């Protein structure tokens with residue numbers, strides 16, 4: 001992330017994660033669907049593209065069967081630990097999030113089948129938020145009416161920019177018209193909440209171009225916007241692409257693309273784009289509720305708020321991360337190994353490879369800092385008293401003195417606009 005870009009949830013935002021230390025049953029479920037028609041050169045998500053995703057040899061059906069199998073195995077473990085859903089210790093799930101990759105490439109019948117398994121084995125509250133990520137291309141967005149009928153309530157559309165030239169430069173297949181058609185199709189399908197993802201600080205960017213993208217995106221009347229500065233990390237250098245890693249190696253072509261793209265980024269311009277967007281969205285009736293997220297009233301993502309407020313969530317699919325209130329667990333990223341474990345040629349299915357860690361070795365102060373950082377990402381902010389209680393007082397006072405934090409009511413501290421842009425400066429001091 002560029003240093004000027006925000007590093008990073010009105011009313012619906014959470015309080016800080018005081019319960020990070022306690023194991024608990026999941027409130028949400030993340031399902032990772034790794035297929036994309038093509039692989040964007042900047043993308044670090046766990047993605048398989050090309051022949052694996054389309055054509056006669058595609059592995060989508062095999063994957064959907066394996067994912068269903070993993071859900072069954074995960075549900076067995078939850079049953080053993082917490083009893084059946086709706087028992088005294090376990091509530092039905094409040095949110096499900098199908099992310100990717102391009103989950104809208106799943107046939108609607110597969111989405112319906114997976115959500116049936118979720119209802120049966122995990123429980124799903126009657127007003128659950130069920131998000132589907134979709135790419136806007138006509139051959140990628142899927143059957144949104146069928147998705148709605150299956151239970152999808154929220155569509156997150158990977159728009160990125162509303163400019164055909166920039167979309168091509170980013171390696172995207174869709175056009176701005178495809179974004180508009182997908183938003184319209186979601187409304188026609190009766191999907192209650194429509195979100196657009198947009199990218200800024202892209203190669204060759206300009207303030208005027210970003211302003212046009214914002215205006216054209218707002219003209220589509222979305223309920224929610226996620227704005228991300230283009231990040232050009234190197235998962236190989238971070239050592240997370242090994243056999244148990246939750247990322248896949250970066251191709252030589254993508255690495256060269258990123259090196260060129262980095263030269264076209266500008267911290268100051270990125271900061272200006274963030275400020276411009278925050279003002280433009282506020283004028284259009286959106287409130288920021290997390291550093292990178294804005295929503296109309298009632299449309300903040302409950303699933304993502306759960307992450308920032310320290311709720312527990314279950315996860316399935318290659319590279320997916322789960323958290324039980326105390327321990328993070330993840331599946332390894334490689335699809336072959338995932339399918340081999342869950343759909344073996346002989347023997348019963350077994351859980352896919354992966355790993356786990358208990359955050360900071362169960363150190364209470366480290367957990368308090370983690371909770372504070374998550375809370376400070378959100379508009380609800382952090383209880384001022386947390387500073388004295390957990391030894392973060394000097395860092396919080398520094399944040400106030402530098403104009404990065406301000407009071408929000410009698411006992412809360414919240415990031416200012418500058419604080420949202422420079423949150424890492426504060427967060428490293430909290431650590």
Ligand code: SF4
Nearest residue numbers: 036039040043100101
């Ligand atoms: S469409 Fe999205 S998930 Fe797929 S490769 Fe591009 S950025 Fe990654």
